[in-house]
Amino acid sequence: MSVFRVTVRGKFTGLDDAGRTAVRAAGGTDFTEAGTFTHDQSVSVFTFRCQVAGEDGDEAGLGALEALEAHGHPHEVLRIAATDMSTIKIRRR
Secondary structure: OEEEEEEEEEEEOOOOHHHHHHHHHOEOOOOEOOOEEEEOOOOOEEEEEEEEEEOOHHHHHHHHHHHHHHHOOOEEEEEEEEEEHHHOOOOOO
């Protein structure tokens, strides 16, 4: 099983003030299991970053969508990208 870093780009649909406050509280740039949000100033579009274990990118993408759904904010997904961390090569100088 590999670890994937998944990025979900989307837009919020019908987010109220309490939802905006919750999204701001879950903000960050780290890839975590619960996921973090970056967003525009008006909190209308977002990038959700999540780290998920899985057999392949499709499975990891589904896991990230489940983490996103757990936040409970109305949204529309525009794009999902998964990177298998075991395939990343670090060049040392």
